[in-house]
Amino acid sequence: xxxxxxxxGTSATDSGHYDNVACPFCGILCDDLAISxxxxxxxVTKNGCDKAKAGFERAVASTGPQIAGKPATLxxxxxxxxxxxxxxxxxxxxxxxxxxxxxxxxxxxxxxxxGVVDHALSEGQYRNFRVLQSGGWVMTTLTEARNxxxxxxxxxxxxxxxxxxxxxxxxxxxxSMFSDNPPKRTVVFLGEGLDQSAAKSTRIGDVITIPAxxxxxxxxxxxxxxxxxxxxxxxxxxxxxxxxxxxxxxARCQKASYGVMVWAPPSLSFPNADLTVQATSEFIKxxxxxxxxxxxxLGGNEGAVSAGAVCAWQSGYPLRVSFASGKPHYDTERxxxxxxxxxxQSDLLVWVASYTPGLSPPDCxxxxxxxxxxxxxxxRTPAVYxxxxxxGVDHAGLIVRCDNVVSxxxxxxxxxxxxxxxxxxAQIEAAL
Amino acid sequence: xxIKLTGGKxxxxxxxxxxxxxDVYVENGRIVSPSPGAKIDREYGLHxxxxxxxxxxxxxxxxxxxxxxxRMLMPEDHLGNEVARTALTRSGCGHAVPSTMxxxxxxxxxxxxxxxxxxxxxxxxxxxxxxxADVSIIDKGAFVMLGSDDFFLRQLAAKSDxxxxxxxxxxxxxxxxxxxxxxxxxxxISAFKFNQRKLDLDEKHVHYGVTPRDIILNLARGLKExxxxxxxxxxxxxxxxxxxxxxxxxxxxxxxxxxxxxxxxQFHSYDTEGDMKFSSGAARVAEAINSHKNVSIxxxxxxxxxxxxxxxxxxxxFVNTRSADPKKWVVMDIECDAGCGVVPFKxxxxxxxxxxxxxxxxxxxxxxxxxxxxxxTTDHPNGGxxxxxPHLIRLLMDKTFRKQVMGTINQDALKYSALAxxxxxxxxxxxAIMTRAGPAKSLGLKDRGHLGVGACADITVYxxxxxxxxxxxxxELVFKNGELIxxxxxxxxxxxxxxHVARPSYDKGIEKSLKQYFDDFHTVRMENFRxxxxxxxxxxxxxIIVQPTGARTA
Numbered sequence: 001x002x003x004x005x006x007x008x009g010t011s012a013t014d015s016g017h018y019d020n021v022a023c024p025f026c027g028i029l030c031d032d033l034a035i036s037x038x039x040x041x042x043x044v045t046k047n048g049c050d051k052a053k054a055g056f057e058r059a060v061a062s063t064g065p066q067i068a069g070k071p072a073t074l075x076x077x078x079x080x081x082x083x084x085x086x087x088x089x090x091x092x093x094x095x096x097x098x099x100x101x102x103x104x105x106x107x108x109x110x111x112x113x114x115g116v117v118d119h120a121l122s123e124g125q126y127r128n129f130r131v132l133q134s135g136g137w138v139m140t141t142l143t144e145a146r147n148x149x150x151x152x153x154x155x156x157x158x159x160x161x162x163x164x165x166x167x168x169x170x171x172x173x174x175x176s177m178f179s180d181n182p183p184k185r186t187v188v189f190l191g192e193g194l195d196q197s198a199a200k201s202t203r204i205g206d207v208i209t210i211p212a213x214x215x216x217x218x219x220x221x222x223x224x225x226x227x228x229x230x231x232x233x234x235x236x237x238x239x240x241x242x243x244x245x246x247x248x249x250x251a252r253c254q255k256a257s258y259g260v261m262v263w264a265p266p267s268l269s270f271p272n273a274d275l276t277v278q279a280t281s282e283f284i285k286x287x288x289x290x291x292x293x294x295x296x297x298l299g300g301n302e303g304a305v306s307a308g309a310v311c312a313w314q315s316g317y318p319l320r321v322s323f324a325s326g327k328p329h330y331d332t333e334r335x336x337x338x339x340x341x342x343x344x345q346s347d348l349l350v351w352v353a354s355y356t357p358g359l360s361p362p363d364c365x366x367x368x369x370x371x372x373x374x375x376x377x378x379x380r381t382p383a384v385y386x387x388x389x390x391x392g393v394d395h396a397g398l399i400v401r402c403d404n405v406v407s408x409x410x411x412x413x414x415x416x417x418x419x420x421x422x423x424x425x426a427q428i429e430a431a432l
Numbered sequence: 433x434x435i436k437l438t439g440g441k442x443x444x445x446x447x448x449x450x451x452x453x454x455d456v457y458v459e460n461g462r463i464v465s466p467s468p469g470a471k472i473d474r475e476y477g478l479h480x481x482x483x484x485x486x487x488x489x490x491x492x493x494x495x496x497x498x499x500x501x502x503r504m505l506m507p508e509d510h511l512g513n514e515v516a517r518t519a520l521t522r523s524g525c526g527h528a529v530p531s532t533m534x535x536x537x538x539x540x541x542x543x544x545x546x547x548x549x550x551x552x553x554x555x556x557x558x559x560x561x562x563x564x565a566d567v568s569i570i571d572k573g574a575f576v577m578l579g580s581d582d583f584f585l586r587q588l589a590a591k592s593d594x595x596x597x598x599x600x601x602x603x604x605x606x607x608x609x610x611x612x613x614x615x616x617x618x619x620x621i622s623a624f625k626f627n628q629r630k631l632d633l634d635e636k637h638v639h640y641g642v643t644p645r646d647i648i649l650n651l652a653r654g655l656k657e658x659x660x661x662x663x664x665x666x667x668x669x670x671x672x673x674x675x676x677x678x679x680x681x682x683x684x685x686x687x688x689x690x691x692x693x694x695x696x697x698q699f700h701s702y703d704t705e706g707d708m709k710f711s712s713g714a715a716r717v718a719e720a721i722n723s724h725k726n727v728s729i730x731x732x733x734x735x736x737x738x739x740x741x742x743x744x745x746x747x748x749x750f751v752n753t754r755s756a757d758p759k760k761w762v763v764m765d766i767e768c769d770a771g772c773g774v775v776p777f778k779x780x781x782x783x784x785x786x787x788x789x790x791x792x793x794x795x796x797x798x799x800x801x802x803x804x805x806x807x808x809t810t811d812h813p814n815g816g817x818x819x820x821x822p823h824l825i826r827l828l829m830d831k832t833f834r835k836q837v838m839g840t841i842n843q844d845a846l847k848y849s850a851l852a853x854x855x856x857x858x859x860x861x862x863x864a865i866m867t868r869a870g871p872a873k874s875l876g877l878k879d880r881g882h883l884g885v886g887a888c889a890d891i892t893v894y895x896x897x898x899x900x901x902x903x904x905x906x907x908e909l910v911f912k913n914g915e916l917i918x919x920x921x922x923x924x925x926x927x928x929x930x931x932h933v934a935r936p937s938y939d940k941g942i943e944k945s946l947k948q949y950f951d952d953f954h955t956v957r958m959e960n961f962r963x964x965x966x967x968x969x970x971x972x973x974x975x976i977i978v979q980p981t982g983a984r985t986a
Contacts, residue, residue, distance in 0.1 A: 020957040031960045100562055111523050132504055136760040136774075142955040143555070143767040147582075148625060169955060177582050177768055177953045178639060258625070288750065292627045294765055313500045313532045313563045316510040316525040327514035327523050328531075330507055398967065400559065405497050405766050407558040408960050409967065 015039070022410055023048070024099070024355060024392040025055035027300025027402035028142060028163050035413060042393070042415055049164035055356065056393060060374040060416050069381040078424065081350075081369045081384045082431035088348035090324055091115040094337045095351040097302040097359045098421045099397030099410060102352065103310040105425035112429055114324040116346065118337040119307040120359055121299070122319045124266035126332060128297055129308075129318050130274040137281035140260055140294035141403040146170045147177040149185065151256035153249070155280055156191035156214045157267035160198045163298055172201030186252060190217060210249065212239050215270040221279035224250050225286055253287060264298040300402035302355050303391075309400045338362065354388050354421050369428075371421045389418035433473040434459045434466055435914065440478035440893060443864040444485065446873065446882030450861045456483060458889040461914040465885045478893055481908055484864045485881050486545025486890030490871035491665075491695055491730050492812040494535050494572065495549045495563035497556045498742040498772040501762050502529040502813070505774055506740050508758070520926050521568070528739040528776075528813045536568030536929070538819055541921050543892035543907040546571035546880060546929070547818075548871075550614055550665060550695065551744045553577050554961070555767035557608035561968055564931065569917060571890075571977075573875070573932035575665050576610035577744055579647045580621035582768045583949060588650060589640040595939070595986065601654045602938035603946065607962040611875060611934045611979060612662035614695070615651055616744035617669055618644035621771040624747035631747070633669055633679050633686070644669050645686055652690040658936035659982030661876025663691035663728070668700050671748045675704045677713030684720045684727055693874065696732025696811040698793040708784060711848035712792045718799035721806075728874055729800070730807035733793035733824055735816030736781040736841075742774045743814060749773020768953070779816065787845035789815075791838075797828055798854040803865040804873070821867075822904035828858040829900045876979045877932060889914035930975045931968050937984050 015038050022031035034046035035056055042056045065077035072080070085091055093110045096103065096119040110117045119125065131137060145152075152171055159166050176182035184205030189196055192211040199207050212220055220239035227233055227250055238246040253259050261280055268276055280295065287293040308318040315321050317330040333339060340346045341364045350369045353359035357375040361368055361382075368382040373390055391397030392410030394417070400407040435458040441451050457464050493499050503510075503526070510525035515534050517523040524534030539547055547567070552560040552574035564572040578584050578601065587597050601613060619642060620631040626638050633645050651664040668683050670676035680700040683692075694700065703713035721727055738757075743749050746763050750773060753761045757778040764772045779786040793815070800806045808825070812818035827834050838846060846852055858866075872881020879888045891911040897903035906921030917925045943958065950958040968976055 020959045022960060028955075030955075031957050104566070108522070111517055129504065132501075132760075132762070133507055134760060136505060136756075136762045138763045138765075140765045141555070141767050143769070143953070144625070144765045146955060147768050147953055148765075175952055177586075257627070288763075292625060292765075308504075309500055309559070312504045313495075314522070314524070314566060316503050316529075316531045317507060318504050323517070323523060326516040328510070328525050329514070330510070398558065398562065404501070405553075405556050405559070405764070406956060407562070408956065409558075409964070 022408040023052045025051045029401045066385040078427045081428045090346045091348040092346045093117045093350045095120045095353045096307040097353040097355045099391035101422040105422040107314045109429040111323045116322045121304045127265040127274045131278045145260045148258045149260040151186045151259035153188040153261045155263040156217045157264040160195040167198035218276035218279045225283040259293040262296045266299045298402045306400040388421040394418045395420045436472045436475045440483035442483045444883040445865045445869040447884045458914045463887045482894040485868045487867045488871040489547040491550045491809045492547045496560035501774045502740045502742045532566035533568045540569040545890035549574040553770040554608045555769040571929040573611040575612040575614040576608040579615035579618045585640040588642045598654045599938040599942040602936040609963045614665040616667040618647035620747045657985045665693045674702045674710045693728045697729045698732045714792045714795035728805040730809040732811035732815045734789040735820040739813045740776045741814040746771030746773045781841040787842035791849035791851040798856045803862040804870045808866045822901045825904045826901035930977045936981045
């Protein structure tokens with residue numbers, strides 16, 4: 001298996017300049033960054049948000065592998081990890097902050113070792129997957145929304161915090177494919193405490209705030225759906241908001257040529273938030289009987305979309321799969337990482353976190369094998385720790401965008417010579 | 433190593449060989465003619481078993497976002513259909529939308545050595561290739577979708593210089609690593625985004641002012657002049673619409689002699705007679721195909737049971753969501769480029785509509801005369817999963833069996849179809865054309881689909897079992913590139929298949945306008961939109977085979 005190399009050189013001491021760089025530090029994967037490399041490290045010179053700067057410009061210490069906190073060679077660490085994986089009754093392969101190649105390697109070793117796979121952020125992803133598996137939806141993608149939408153409804157999600165360039169690239173763009181003088185857009189913030197600071201541009205007309213509590217947005221969606229069908233809704237408020245405001249929202253949705261409801265599943269952090277996604281999706285389906293409307297789900301940071309996609313195409317199921325029986329066994333409750341750990345059903349956690357130092361393993365008392373980016377925050381010493389490179393910074397790779405349609409090539413910017421998680425996992429599997 | 437397959441009955445239509453008992457020699461992955469006295473390293477005594485080239489499926493949805501949406505949408509499709517890991521093979525699952533590795537194993541176990549994904553959106557090409565890389569063993573390739581993408585439609589609307597249109601078609605084939613081009617509901621996927629709910633052949637798109645006919649003719653002419661071997665692969669307007677047969681006939685008549693391929697034509701052969709206003713238009717379609725030598729087709733046969741339809745045709749699939757079973761579905765608008773619709777379906781033999789769909793597909797098979805222009809497909813998984821092929825082959829080869837099955841389905845449906853009057857039985861030679869030689873020729877796979885000297889040694893050996901379903905379900909031996917990969921229907925070796933592409937020439941100057949266009953409107957840079965060879969070779973652990981194209985004219 002070869003490793004893609006950058007024609008401009010991969011040695012960390014060379015200087016280099018890179019255009020059209022894709023950024024893996026959030027799910028919308030902006031790919032218009034310019035990055036320079038000097039002896040002092042990487043510098044984002046164009047189009048970087050704070051997340052991108054933090055990710056690309058972070059220097060990684062030249063740490064080596066450790067066994068129980070003591071320095072070890074890579075081959076010693078691989079052998080120790082293999083021994084743990086081999087002797088585990090039910091290892092969890094979790095975190096899964098990696099790229100497509102890394103996830104392929106995770107699937108291979110989990111299949112071989114009879115483990116469970118689950119991503120660190122799958123709780124958020126399952127707010128969507130449950131809806132997909134029970135009712136489905138009408139969805140759109142970033143370029144489609146950027147050019148076509150005349151109404152954006154931000155649904156209970158602090159988009160700007162999760163995706164700092166979403167508004168700049170998808171909502172505030174001056175130009176559209178379909179008109180030299182595109183109409184102004186309406187942006188509705190449905191939800192309390194949402195950062196609206198980025199919704200500013202000559203392209204934006206009305207900005208409307210409906211500061212409903214997150215857990216009451218589902219009620220509003222159900223009411224919108226009922227009202228659209230001519231149903232009677234009693235009361236002066238709907239979901240805690242003045243009735244007139246909800247009626248106005250409905251009118252705007254029905255009048256839009258192409259409305260888009262935007263949510264980021266990780267933001268919907270209240271109980272049973274999948275029901276809010278479902279109510280939103282069912283409302284969108286209904287509007288499409290007469291006019292066009294779509295959902296746009298964001299999120300997908302830390303390689304979550306790639307993990308879900310690769311797991312689905314290789315096993316049939318999007319994460320929370322156990323290979324303990326030799327066949328894929330799917331159980332969204334039982335094989336959720338948090339539940340396995342809480343119920344003490346697992347005896348080893350293999351944690352992969354190659355993007356940000358914040359993707360820490362959960363508190364648990366099972367031994368851990370950690371494949372992490374240097375600086376990964378750890379509350380206790382893992383049995384085995386192997387530093388790995390970040391896809392798109394230390395090595396090349398491929399990654400899937402939040403809309404589950406577009407994927408992008410990640411470049412080797414030569415920050416370090418840390419190994420790929422994919423290769424380390426393959427070595428561990430080979431040693432089983 | 434020189435391998436000898438001794439005493440098999442060879443069906444090799446590309447070389448005119450019809451059931452002749454002869455020996456086949458293989459060396460270094462190729463069919464060879466050894467010098468007399470050459471030392472045979474390995475001999476397989478075939479004793480009258482049937483020898484064909486490996487099967488080639490020219491239209492099967494095996495990779496790309498909509499297939500994985502289908503996989504995610506249908507966990508119940510996988511339950512009970514899990515496949516255990518073995519020492520050689522990975523675990524997996526699935527019936528209608530199997531997981532990637534399982535898809536490859538199933539094809540190989542059935543004697544197929546190549547399958548082509550027919551609906552790769554340019555915006556989703558990278559994922560399609562990633563998934564196909566994980567389809568084990570078999571060769572693959574993909575048809576890239578054009579015709580509802582903004583750049584092409586604005587070229588037509590602006591009446592751009594035709595050489596620029598061709599440059600764009602060719603550029604897209606390179607960028608997406610495609611072997612052919614497909615058009616799906618020409619212009620209709622885009623029109624649906626503008627809230628048009630149907631787009632007939634001569635109906636104008638509200639924004640671009642172009643018609644499906646314009647789109648088809650430009651693509652047909654463009655591909656011909658680019659020298660691409662496979663003609664424009666057309667999923668026509670009005671899929672599944674009673675009366676859609678008129679559109680199909682008009683598409684054939686309007687092709688002006690340009691080569692065209694009409695895909696899953698079964699879904700486009702519905703007429704409007706009878707109480708249900710739904711009847712077979714197969715006879716009229718077959719007659720038109722028989723008299724228009726520029727047209728080839730595949731069927732998209734409906735098979736009874738649960739499946740999950742996955743199509744680029746968001747406009748028609750949105751209508752089909754009314755029949756979703758189970759009641760869940762996905763429709764997507766994608767990147768001002770294309771769209772998709774994923775809708776589970778259960779085809780019931782006692783349903784008037786489903787039984788008639790089944791009959792219409794078989795009528796077309798039996799009434800189209802030239803097996804070189806008709807390919808055996810279920811449009812996997814849209815008409816049914818590809819694992820139904822052995823059953824379908826028996827329906828075509830065994831009229832007694834066919835009549836038995838006809839006795840079990842909705843009898844009213846048969847009143848609106850001529851199936852009961854058709855006694856044709858396909859021969860093994862014709863099956864070999866429809867499933868090997870024909871697709872290879874149509875796709876321009878120069879060394880596949882035949883057993884002549886120099887051909888790639890993808891070979892399938894079947895027991896000559898009068899139960900043709902049992903025969904085609906479980907080959908005795910399958911060779912991929914000369915290596916034995918299947919024995920008695922079970923994988924004995926796992927290899928990596930290649931990716932077939934075609935690369936017509938284009939003027940690199942097109943990238944100047946494309947670069948500006950991507951920068952202005954898209955969320956992906958042109959440089960990142962293109963797939964490099966490295967991505968397929970390194971990450972897919974595979975090879976790229978560039979199939980020849982003819983010289984570009986004009």
